[in-house]
Amino acid sequence: MQKSILILGACGQIGTELTIALRDKYGNENVIASDIRESTDTSLSSGPFEILDATNYDALEDIVMHYEVEEVYLMAAMLSATAEKFPERAWSLNMNSLFNVLNLAKEKKIDKIFWPSSIAVFGTNTPKEKTPQHTLMEPSTVYGISKQTGERWCSYYHAKYGVDVRSVRFPGLISWKTQPGGGTTDYAIEIYVQAINKGSYTSFLKKGTKLPMMFMDDAIRAAIELMESDGSKLSIRSSYNLGAMSFAPEEVAKSIQSMLPTFTISYDPDFRQAIADSWPCSIDDSQARKDWGWKPEFDLKRTTTEMLENLS
Numbered sequence: 520m521q522k523s524i525l526i527l528g529a530c531g532q533i534g535t536e537l538t539i540a541l542r543d544k545y546g547n548e549n550v551i552a553s554d555i556r557e558s559t560d561t562s563l564s565s566g567p568f569e570i571l572d573a574t575n576y577d578a579l580e581d582i583v584m585h586y587e588v589e590e591v592y593l594m595a596a597m598l599s600a601t602a603e604k605f606p607e608r609a610w611s612l613n614m615n616s617l618f619n620v621l622n623l624a625k626e627k628k629i630d631k632i633f634w635p636s637s638i639a640v641f642g643t644n645t646p647k648e649k650t651p652q653h654t655l656m657e658p659s660t661v662y663g664i665s666k667q668t669g670e671r672w673c674s675y676y677h678a679k680y681g682v683d684v685r686s687v688r689f690p691g692l693i694s695w696k697t698q699p700g701g702g703t704t705d706y707a708i709e710i711y712v713q714a715i716n717k718g719s720y721t722s723f724l725k726k727g728t729k730l731p732m733m734f735m736d737d738a739i740r741a742a743i744e745l746m747e748s749d750g751s752k753l754s755i756r757s758s759y760n761l762g763a764m765s766f767a768p769e770e771v772a773k774s775i776q777s778m779l780p781t782f783t784i785s786y787d788p789d790f791r792q793a794i795a796d797s798w799p800c801s802i803d804d805s806q807a808r809k810d811w812g813w814k815p816e817f818d819l820k821r822t823t824t825e826m827l828e829n830l831s
C-alpha cells in the first residue's frame with residue numbers, strides 16, 4: 520500500500536525507530552522524517568529528511584503539500600523532567616505542534632494523525648494499580664497537563680470536525696538504539712547502559728518506585744497497529760491506556776543480575792521522584808485490547824535480554 524507519511528520529531532527516542540519501522544513497511548521514499556535539528560543517526564538518511572519546526576504552521580503546511588502527506592506522526596514534544604525546568608516552552612511546544620496537525624486535518628490537508636499521550640495525564644489521586652481508562656485525572660506536572668489538555672482537544676476535533684486522530688498513553692519506554700529525551704523513566708535505560716559500562720548504577724528513583732514500562736518494539740508496533748486499525752471500531756478518541764509490564768528499580772537490578780551477577784545498584788533520588796510518585800504503578804489497557812487487539816510481547820526478562828545483548 521502506497522501512502523505518504525510525515526514524522527515530526529523524527530530524531531528522538533521514538534521517532535528514530537518509528538521512521539525505520541515505517542520505511543520498512545511503506546518504502547523509504549514514502550516516509551518523510553523531520554525534526555528541528557539535524558539527525559546524528561545515519562539510519563534516518565535512508566529516505567527524505569527535512570528540517571522542520573512543528574510549531575511553524577506555514578512551514579509544516581509547505582512540507583505537507585510538497586510531499587502530498589496523508590498521515591502525520593507527531594513526536595515532537597518536551598518530556599516530563601525537562602518540561603519542569605522550562606514550563607512555558609514545554610506548554611508552547613506541546614500544544615502548538617498539536618494544534619498545527621489537528622488544524623491541517625480539519626482543513627482536510629491530511630487524513631490521519633498519530634499523537635502520543637502519556638501516563639503523566641494521571642495524578643496522585645488516580646487509583647494507582649490497574650489504573651482504569653476512565654478515571655480521576657489531576658496531573659501535577661506541566662508535561663502531564665499538556666498531555667491531558669491535548670487529549671481533550673483530540674477528542675473535540677474528532678467529535679466536532681471528524682478529524683481522524685489516534686492516540687495511546689505511552690508508559691516509560693525502554694530502548695537501546697537512541698538516547699532517551701529527558702523523561703522520568705529514563706533510569707530504566709541508563710541502568711542497562713551503566714550495567715554494561717560500569718557494573719553499577721545509582722538510581723534517581725528510590726527503591727519501590729513501581730512504574731508502567733514498555734519495550735520500544737512494542738511501542739512502535741502499538742502506534743502502527745492503531746493507525747492501521749478500523750477507525751469505526753475505535754471507541755476512544757482522547758487516548759488509549761496501554762500496558763506491557765510494571766517494575767521498580769530493584770526489580771530491573773535483579774533481572775540484570777541474572778545475566779551479570781556482579782552488578783550493583785544504589786539509590787540517590789532527585790526531583791524526578793516526586794514526578795514518579797504522582798504516576799500510576801500499573802495500567803488497565805483492556806479497552807485497547809478490545810477495540811484494536813492490543814497485546815504486548817515484551818516482559819521484563821525479555822527486555823533485559825534484548826537490552827544487555829544489544830548494548831554490549
Ligand code: NAD
Nearest residue numbers: 528530531532533555572573595596635637689691692700
Ligand atoms: P524525544 O525528546 O526523544 O524526541 C523529541 C524530538 O522532537 C527530538 O528529536 C527533538 O529535537 C524534536 N523537537 C523538539 N522541538 C521540536 C520542534 N519545534 N519541531 C520539530 N521537532 C522538535 O521524545 P520521545 O521520547 O521520542 O517522545 C516522542 C513522543 O512520545 C512525545 O510526545 C512524548 O511525550 C511521547 N512519550 C514518550 C515516552 C518515552 O518514554 N519516551 C513516554 C510517553 C510518551
